Amino acid sequence: MSRSVTAAAAAIAVVVLVTPFLSGTYYQQLLAQAFLYAIVAVSLDFVWGYAGVPDLGHALWFGIGALSVGHTTTVLSDVGLVTEVHGSAGRYLVGVVIGVVTATVLAAIVARLCLSSRRSNDFYIVVVTLALATAAVTVYDQTPGLGGGENGLFGFNLPGVSSLGWYYITAAMLAVTVAVALVVVRSDFGLLMRAVRDNAPRARYLGYNDVNVKIWVFTAGAAVTALAGAAFAMMTGVANDGQFSFTLATSMLVWVAVGGRATIVGPMIGAIVMSLAGAKLNEQFPAQWTIIEGALLIAVVVFIPGGLLGPLVRLAGRLLAHRHPPRGRVIAAAPAEPDRPAPDGPAPDADGGGPVIRIRDLVFGYGSLRVLDGVALDVVAGELLCVVGPNGAGKSTLTNVITDGRLRSRGTVEFLLPGRRLGDRPAPHEIARAGVGRKFQIPSVFASLTVAEALLLADRRGALPSPWRRSATVGVAPSVIDIVRIAGLAGRADTPSADLSHGLRQGLEVAMAVAARPRVIILDEPTAGLTAHERHDIGQVLEHLRDIGIAVVLIEHDLDFVIRVSDRVVVLHGGRVIEDGPPETVRGSDAVRSAYLGTAVR
Numbered sequence: 001m002s003r004s005v006t007a008a009a010a011a012i013a014v015v016v017l018v019t020p021f022l023s024g025t026y027y028q029q030l031l032a033q034a035f036l037y038a039i040v041a042v043s044l045d046f047v048w049g050y051a052g053v054p055d056l057g058h059a060l061w062f063g064i065g066a067l068s069v070g071h072t073t074t075v076l077s078d079v080g081l082v083t084e085v086h087g088s089a090g091r092y093l094v095g096v097v098i099g100v101v102t103a104t105v106l107a108a109i110v111a112r113l114c115l116s117s118r119r120s121n122d123f124y125i126v127v128v129t130l131a132l133a134t135a136a137v138t139v140y141d142q143t144p145g146l147g148g149g150e151n152g153l154f155g156f157n158l159p160g161v162s163s164l165g166w167y168y169i170t171a172a173m174l175a176v177t178v179a180v181a182l183v184v185v186r187s188d189f190g191l192l193m194r195a196v197r198d199n200a201p202r203a204r205y206l207g208y209n210d211v212n213v214k215i216w217v218f219t220a221g222a223a224v225t226a227l228a229g230a231a232f233a234m235m236t237g238v239a240n241d242g243q244f245s246f247t248l249a250t251s252m253l254v255w256v257a258v259g260g261r262a263t264i265v266g267p268m269i270g271a272i273v274m275s276l277a278g279a280k281l282n283e284q285f286p287a288q289w290t291i292i293e294g295a296l297l298i299a300v301v302v303f304i305p306g307g308l309l310g311p312l313v314r315l316a317g318r319l320l321a322h323r324h325p326p327r328g329r330v331i332a333a334a335p336a337e338p339d340r341p342a343p344d345g346p347a348p349d350a351d352g353g354g355p356v357i358r359i360r361d362l363v364f365g366y367g368s369l370r371v372l373d374g375v376a377l378d379v380v381a382g383e384l385l386c387v388v389g390p391n392g393a394g395k396s397t398l399t400n401v402i403t404d405g406r407l408r409s410r411g412t413v414e415f416l417l418p419g420r421r422l423g424d425r426p427a428p429h430e431i432a433r434a435g436v437g438r439k440f441q442i443p444s445v446f447a448s449l450t451v452a453e454a455l456l457l458a459d460r461r462g463a464l465p466s467p468w469r470r471s472a473t474v475g476v477a478p479s480v481i482d483i484v485r486i487a488g489l490a491g492r493a494d495t496p497s498a499d500l501s502h503g504l505r506q507g508l509e510v511a512m513a514v515a516a517r518p519r520v521i522i523l524d525e526p527t528a529g530l531t532a533h534e535r536h537d538i539g540q541v542l543e544h545l546r547d548i549g550i551a552v553v554l555i556e557h558d559l560d561f562v563i564r565v566s567d568r569v570v571v572l573h574g575g576r577v578i579e580d581g582p583p584e585t586v587r588g589s590d591a592v593r594s595a596y597l598g599t600a601v602r
Helices: 003-022 025-050 058-073 089-115 122-142 163-185 188-198 200-204 210-236 246-259 265-284 289-303 310-323 395-403 428-434 451-460 478-486 502-515 532-547 559-565 583-587 590-597
Strands: 074-076 082-085 330-333 355-366 369-380 384-388 410-415 436-439 473-476 520-524 551-555 568-573 576-581
Touching: 003 025, 003 163, 025 058, 025 163, 025 188, 025 210, 025 246, 025 265, 058 074, 058 089, 058 122, 058 210, 058 246, 089 122, 089 210, 122 246, 163 188, 163 210, 163 265, 188 200, 188 210, 188 451, 200 210, 200 428, 246 265, 246 289, 265 289, 330 451, 330 478, 355 395, 369 395, 369 551, 369 568, 369 576, 384 395, 384 532, 384 559, 395 428, 395 436, 395 520, 395 551, 428 436, 436 502, 451 473, 451 478, 451 502, 478 502, 478 532, 502 520, 502 532, 532 551, 532 559, 559 583, 568 583, 568 590, 576 583, 576 590
Parallel strands: 330 473, 384 551, 384 568, 436 520, 520 551
Antiparallel strands: 074 082, 355 369, 355 410, 568 576
16 A cells, blocks of 8 residues: 555544544534445445446335344334334344345345346346335335334434444444455456446456346445444434435435446545535425435536546546556466466367367347358367358357357257356356357457456456455466557556557457457457558467467458468358358359359359
């Protein structure tokens, strides 16, 4: 940790320690409440800002934590009024545990149902969380035996803890929450969270189960929020329907949006400042404060997407980085690992010329439109296979169907990869983990990740990164370093992918595909946007991959390039294979000439 960061942390600690002695009991309670809201804002930023999962019902988890403590420590009459309070420490502990566990389990169920379908998107979880938060208020009001109905629960404050005590307890809770959140988002797992947020399909085709990542993060955020809700209930002795409400959920969104998404510190400051300001303004303008919050949220989202505090937080980070530059990640050649292919040698147990993918009678279409019509071909280890054809022939669709088993209409795609047994319709991340790498036709990278960070994730090929460790060295195969050099990425290890030109993104995606050490690599137009010299160099890399036993499938339009580098050429036209053979045979084929000239092929 740099001296500046240490000094800043020490100054904040002094302010936190001294502040309660400069204010009365009322402000101590108000600040303690603000600290708990800040914990909630940090958890929502963790879920929404870093994993990209919008939770419009985040207040639901807060309410569950508060209700669990209130319900386990009070006795209600038949009409839902509190008649007795049990103040034993055991009951409070049980209430906290029940609240956190209930919120965690419910959040996991909600996330699984909303995110598991391949057709699902963020809209599903937005609607479901909003509906659950709205329904929770109705259920709460209509069930007085559970939480006191519209009267709520009251009078169950944790005995023996003063306002000053709660101030320090909540401050400590906030400090731990922020510290843990910062460690996680800056770790290798934090890279994966951002990758899933930026480009979930790309992460999927690198072997990562993006759905599980989102579920884990969403569930963790719910658990932290439920803990904050339980602490809020023990401190105030109040649990009511407002803690479940969409109004509170909206306030949480405002805190994060104003503070700046994906900064952790920004939402914390936003929650503290706005909750303190809101407490005062709500006294004077109770009817208008909600409208003010809503208008502020709209204004920030439309005009200042980075939030009011986000740019300031990032500026402070840049200034600290300028004074004490952080150690960037270094791209270097890695030694072989026992359970993975050697960095620059043949894949283990490679069949040396045998098929690694066998496709038979493959059919795919949209309704009555057949894009692939009975495709049959073998992909052979140690062979550079080029798939060519005119626009609309089905080349990219063939790539999609091979790398996502759920897309097949009819036919079989059999993976004959050593040590891997895949089901009938494997998901993309399962196919990627088995050793099938892919490059998209249009460069598909992670906007917020640097070149080195993208290669780090690709190199792990679906293995979950550490949630607390930050790798300083990215170990990749020598062929990846060749691609980095050829594509002009040398010296750009710390350059964000969003700042790269089209050609550099092409090179990065090829490097990512190769970094996963695949047994089969499918490249959709990897030379598009490159110069003639760069295309020549990429051709050499592809030939090198073939020579070390990797099956290379190249989708290309440039016939001259194809003829020069390929061992075998498959020509698609109208969703069918019209030619399959050596480059010289394909070059002189009348069927291929007719297909490219646009005449009918019979």
